[in-house]
Amino acid sequence: MPENTPSDLRADCSNCFGLCCVALAFSASADFAVDKDIGTPCRNLLADYRCGIHTELRPAGFSGCTVYDCFGAGQKTSQVTFGGESWRASADTAKSMFAVFPVMRQLHELLWYLTEALALPAARSVHADLRAALEETERLTRTAPEAFGAVDVAGHRESVNVLLLRTSELVRAGTPKIRNKRIRRGADLIGAKLQGADLRGANLRGAYLIGADLRGADLRLADLIGADLRDADVRGANLAESVFLTQVQLNAARGDARTTFPAALTRPSHW
The missing domain is CATH 2.160.20.80 (E3 ubiquitin-protein ligase SopA)
Structure with a gap:
């Protein structure tokens, strides 16, 4: 992955409505101190959508939060898909936003991999296909909120994976067995x-x-x-x-x- 990775593939919590702290569920374990259901705000989420124990997450029993990364899906969902409207605006907005975010996160992860693949000279022979896949993935991220449920993420991931496998083979060719x-x-x-x-x-x-x-x-x-x-x-x-x-x-x-x-x-x- 090049140093000039697009900024929209890096988490920007300042432009997100704390979606990973609300839209996702987690169970009490070594990674999370408490149980939390989908759509229920984490008890540590502040009114400004920031974490109240950000610097103390690990000692407080929330090491899972320090591992998670959304690949920029949080700010895309918050500022692009929903135009800056928070899940706190209405129950309908919240329901829709919480359904979109996990899908967006998967698409942004694919954008990360495709961006990296396009920066690998050894994969030059498949760059055209990789670029087309990246453009299609980006198009899917701009699906209207009400249509996100129809996005075939699994099918799209499968087609992208074929290209990523080929990229891997090209990059690893010639290395010691x-x-x-x-x-x-x-x-x-x-x-x-x-x-x-x-x-x-x-x-x-x-x-x-x-x-x-x-x-x-x-x-x-x-x-x-x-x-x-x-x-x-x-x-x-x-x-x-x-x-x-x-x-x-x-x-x-x-x-x-x-x-x-x-x-x-x-x-x-x-x-």
């Missing part, structure tokens, strides 16, 4: 001992890397789309040229000042 047969797409690598491992060009799409030891590992050009990095130890790991890494994944992992990652992402404050 991974000899460890456990390192594969969708692999169960929970708690795996991979300290210092050479994982260049590895296909780790959808892999379960929860609590894995990746200290000092080389993950350049590794495809990490959908990989679960919760509590993965990436201290000193090289993620700088990894493919399709997101802020959510970075937030969920445990890194340090030596961890390198794509310039479009931000070092989590809790590292």
Whole structure:
């Protein structure tokens, strides 16, 4: 992902009506201190739509909030789809907005991946198709509120995924062959001992890397789309040229000042 990632793909809470704190549900767990239903404002949401315990989220039991990222779907829903009208305006507006936001978030995640793919020289042969897919995805984000329910997100995601898979293959071509047969797409690598491992060009799409030891590992050009990095130890790991890494994944992992990652992402404050 290039440094000049479009600003509308980065969360801008100042232009959002706290949608992630209202429209989504969560259950009491290690990530959230309380249960909350869809449409019920979080008890920590202030009148100005900001979080009342933003700097204390982790010690207060809301670590899940520090991991979440909307890819800019919050401000798009708030300021574009609903023209700056808050969910507090009426019950009908709230119902519609809470239905739109999760769909918008999925579309913005696809925009993130497509934007990154278009910045990869190795994928030049599919850039025209990627650009067309990006334009179609952007068109879908501008669907009228009342028509969002008809958007076939699953079908669109499937067609985009074909292009992202091809992009991954092109980018990873020529990298060293991974000899460890456990390192594969969708692999169960929970708690795996991979300290210092050479994982260049590895296909780790959808892999379960929860609590894995990746200290000092080389993950350049590794495809990490959908990989679960919760509590993965990436201290000193090289993620700088990894493919399709997101802020959510970075937030969920445990890194340090030596961890390198794509310039479009931000070092989590809790590292």
